[in-house]
Amino acid sequence: MALPILLRVSNFRAYVWDVDDINTLRSHHRICGILTGTLPHLSSQNVFLGLPLQLMPEEVVLLVENGIAVLADDPSAHHSPSPSLLKLWQEERLSDARQQIALTEEKESIEASNANRAMSESAQRKRKEREERRAHATVNTAPNIPMDDSPSPPPISENPSRLAVEESPDRAVVMPSAPYTVHVPASSSRLAWYAPHSHLYSSIEAGIWKYPSTLQERARCGVFRSLWEQGFYMGVGIRFGGEYLVYPGDPLRYHSHFVASVIEAPGAALRPMEIVAHGRLGTGTKKAHLLCEWNDETKVVSYFSVEWAGFG
Amino acid sequence: MQNHPSAILGQVLAKYPASGGALFQVYNDLTLAQRWSDVQVLDLTACGRAAIKGKRPTTDTDQGPSTCVVVPCSLSESISTSWLRAAFTSLEPSGTEIYVAITTEDTSTVYYKISQGIVKPPV
Numbered sequence: 001m002a003l004p005i006l007l008r009v010s011n012f013r014a015y016v017w018d019v020d021d022i023n024t025l026r027s028h029h030r031i032c033g034i035l036t037g038t039l040p041h042l043s044s045q046n047v048f049l050g051l052p053l054q055l056m057p058e059e060v061v062l063l064v065e066n067g068i069a070v071l072a073d074d075p076s077a078h079h080s081p082s083p084s085l086l087k088l089w090q091e092e093r094l095s096d097a098r099q100q101i102a103l104t105e106e107k108e109s110i111e112a113s114n115a116n117r118a119m120s121e122s123a124q125r126k127r128k129e130r131e132e133r134r135a136h137a138t139v140n141t142a143p144n145i146p147m148d149d150s151p152s153p154p155p156i157s158e159n160p161s162r163l164a165v166e167e168s169p170d171r172a173v174v175m176p177s178a179p180y181t182v183h184v185p186a187s188s189s190r191l192a193w194y195a196p197h198s199h200l201y202s203s204i205e206a207g208i209w210k211y212p213s214t215l216q217e218r219a220r221c222g223v224f225r226s227l228w229e230q231g232f233y234m235g236v237g238i239r240f241g242g243e244y245l246v247y248p249g250d251p252l253r254y255h256s257h258f259v260a261s262v263i264e265a266p267g268a269a270l271r272p273m274e275i276v277a278h279g280r281l282g283t284g285t286k287k288a289h290l291l292c293e294w295n296d297e298t299k300v301v302s303y304f305s306v307e308w309a310g311f312g
Numbered sequence: 313m314q315n316h317p318s319a320i321l322g323q324v325l326a327k328y329p330a331s332g333g334a335l336f337q338v339y340n341d342l343t344l345a346q347r348w349s350d351v352q353v354l355d356l357t358a359c360g361r362a363a364i365k366g367k368r369p370t371t372d373t374d375q376g377p378s379t380c381v382v383v384p385c386s387l388s389e390s391i392s393t394s395w396l397r398a399a400f401t402s403l404e405p406s407g408t409e410i411y412v413a414i415t416t417e418d419t420s421t422v423y424y425k426i427s428q429g430i431v432k433p434p435v
Contacts, residue, residue, distance in 0.1 A: 230430075257432050266394035272387050272414040279424040288433040293393040304396055305431040309411050309423035311346060311368070 004067065006196055007060060008052075008074040009208050014060045015052040015074075017187040022053045029068055030233050031059050032251060037186070051186045056236070057211040058224035061204055070202045071209055077196040078188060085192045093175070100180040134178055219264040219294035226292070226301035227260065237261075241281050246290065258282075258305075260290040266302075275306055283308035317343075324353055324362035331361040331384060338384035338413040339364060341421045349377065356402040359383065359395065363403075363410075382411045382423065400428055 005021045007014040016022050016033065025031040037050035055063075063069035081089065188194040201208065212218040220243065227234060233247040235256065242259035245251075259282055263270065270291075282289035289306040317339050318325070325332045342348045342364060351366035361384070367377040383399050385391060400407045409427040 263393050267392050269390045270392050272385055275424050276414060276422055303430050305427040307425045307433060309425045312421055312423035
């Protein structure tokens with residue numbers, strides 16, 4: 001029996017940060033979710049999205065009730081790092097930065113010996129500016145020491161790599177001023193002070209989760225579960241005017257056959273206009289509309305398929 | 313005069329006055345515009361209204377006309393899934409699908425096929 005998957009809950013929303021878990025959820029449990037991660041520098045990113053995966057509340061309820069997943073109280077799982085852990089983390093960052101700068105310099109020295117190196121005036125000027133900036137940086141890595149008292153500045157050479165780093169109990173590690181890439185990890189799993197396992201809940205009754213709390217929400221959970229148990233994959237239905245799109249297989253391989261909407265009770269008011277709207281839109285997109293009625297007393301879902309008649 | 317819709321529908325119109333308008337409109341549409349044949353009126357007591365059963369002409373030359381049941385309803389009404397279920401129950405044993413005919417004040421009538429259960433759309 002596989003270990004339950006951790007669903008990291010923050011502000012009543014569940015996220016999956018591990019790619020392997022996302023894979024398992026999709027291929028073994030028919031739960032697709034939606035990727036919601038974007039890159040900070042791309043403003044209109046909405047085609048290719050990355051981690052984390054966000055789950056519909058109905059998906060979360062099903063996974064936890066079936067014992068496939070547990071809820072992790074993510075904010076509480078991020079403990080405050082102890083000074084020693086923090087120091088270790090900063091040292092790792094510093095060594096990563098140094099490594100990057102060293103590799104950059106190595107690359108540049110290889111290019112310097114390259115016969116095809118650009119020798120135009122603008123290329124030379126840019127190179128000179130870069131060297132000056134770096135030399136300036138080595139002098140400025142100890143900001144609290146006034147300029148006159150500093151030791152004689154290191155000779156400006158082709159590859160200035162002197163980094164002055166100061167460490168003291170009350171001052172953080174100073175990072176080099178030469179450019180390097182800051183890596184922001186997607187998952188918190190590698191942070192030494194992230195401890196989700198002491199903040200796990202195997203029931204949706206946990207205080208960090210509130211769904212379902214109304215009849216409408218119970219109806220949605222009931223309908224989702226009923227469709228899932230019949231082997232369907234569900235996606236969000238907004239593109240076709242319904243709650244869910246119902247696929248006979250993985251959405252990457254199939255088109256959906258149905259658009260489902262949830263009727264919260266057998267007696268709930270249904271307007272004929274809804275039948276017209278759902279029916280016509282469904283048929284116009286080669287699908288049928290599914291009215292899924294939830295009975296809160298018997299906990300049974302009944303289905304009605306709606307299609308345009310084709311005449312009239 | 314005997315063939316006027318009001319003569320044929322007289323009994324059910326009196327029995328179910330609330331849905332009389334929709335029934336009258338759908339009956340005329342099916343018999344005159346849609347050209348259905350073998351049209352009969354059914355009394356669906358569980359639904360509180362009358363329905364129409366008949367043979368719908370088909371464009372398929374090898375397939376004969378198929379028998380369908382139409383339940384009329386006005387756009388201004390409020391129905392429910394239990395109403396739909398009642399329509400199916402009244403038609404048993406032959407009820408797998410019904411057509412709901414929705415009427416409007418300008419005499420437009422639209423027909424939607426409702427099936428019980430999860431029924432895939434035709435390819």
